[in-house]
Amino acid sequence: DAGVIQSPRHEVTEMGQEVTLRCKPISGHDYLFWYRQTMMRGLELLIYFNNNVPIDDSGMPEDRFSAKMPNASFSTLKIQPSEPRDSAVYFCASSLVHPEQFFGPGTRLTVL
Amino acid sequence: GENVEQHPSTLSVQEGDSAVIKCTYSDSASNYFPWYKQELGKRPQLIIDIRSNVGEKKDQRIAVTLNKTAKHFSLHITETQPEDSAVYFCAAHSGGYQKVTFGIGTKLQVIP
Numbered sequence: 769d770a771g772v773i774q775s776p777r778h779e780v781t782e783m784g785q786e787v788t789l790r791c792k793p794i795s796g797h798d799y800l801f802w803y804r805q806t807m808m809r810g811l812e813l814l815i816y817f818n819n820n821v822p823i824d825d826s827g828m829p830e831d832r833f834s835a836k837m838p839n840a841s842f843s844t845l846k847i848q849p850s851e852p853r854d855s856a857v858y859f860c861a862s863s864l865v866h867p868e869q870f871f872g873p874g875t876r877l878t879v880l
Numbered sequence: 881g882e883n884v885e886q887h888p889s890t891l892s893v894q895e896g897d898s899a900v901i902k903c904t905y906s907d908s909a910s911n912y913f914p915w916y917k918q919e920l921g922k923r924p925q926l927i928i929d930i931r932s933n934v935g936e937k938k939d940q941r942i943a944v945t946l947n948k949t950a951k952h953f954s955l956h957i958t959e960t961q962p963e964d965s966a967v968y969f970c971a972a973h974s975g976g977y978q979k980v981t982f983g984i985g986t987k988l989q990v991i992p
Contacts, residue, residue: 810984811924811969824979826881859923867912867973867980871923 772872774860780878786848789875792841793862801869802835802845803859811859817843850879882907884972886983893960894991901986903970904952912973913946913953914980919966927968928955960990 773792781787793800801816815825820837828835832851837843847854855878861869883906893899905913911932916924930937930944930953937944941960946953957964970983 811982813979813981816979868914868926868929869980871925873923 772860772862772870774858774872774875776875777873778876778878780880781850782880783851784849785879786846787850787854787877787879789845789858789860789877791843791845791860791872793843793860794870795841797862797864797870798840799863799869800837800843801861801863802843803861803871805857805859805874814845847877850877852879855879882910882972882974882981884970884981884983886970886986888986889984890987890989892989892991895960895962897960899957899960899964899988899990901955901968901970901988902952903954903972903983904950905972905981906951907972907974908948908951910972910974912980913944914971914973915944915955916969916971916982917966918969918985924969957988960988962990962992964988965990 775790798819802814804812804814812827814827815835816823817837833847835845857874857876859874860872863869886903914929915927917927918924928939928942928944930946932948935946941958943956967985967987969985971980973980
């Protein structure tokens, strides 16, 4: 298994642009998580899905952020419009019923 | 919701010495406590975990202890090696949900 796959690995964009981050979870995992990591706030859970259904999005910072999971093998996190304070590393993780989470390599986002 | 506090934020030890990282949690219903290691520029990876029905768990040079009454748990690394240098995150998980709340992280530096 290739593990959790994220793309792109690096994204540099200008303020106001739309950013779309992508994630492919481990096959068979039925939970998917999106995290944001910054030096100041550490690892923050943004949203998580179970069987493609969003369960808890209380960590999504504001309406500029949205996440979808159209099927069991794909999820997106979209920021529109992006702002410099959105610069961070965004991780996707997946898990089975057992709570151990397997993280993807992350997407380093820089908003200029 | 759950609140996890972790300290110290940074820790430097001489190679061969022991390192201890401590975490406290607020939700008495939490019943699963994983520890993740994140090397520089890499993804977090689970290194050890403990469930609430166990007081201590050991895996080679790594051990975790849990005190449910006091609501705190600790990571112990013995005979530290330079490759132990990383950021370590504790986390707490409430039963019935996959949502895990992470501590802020501890940057461990092992000095050769």
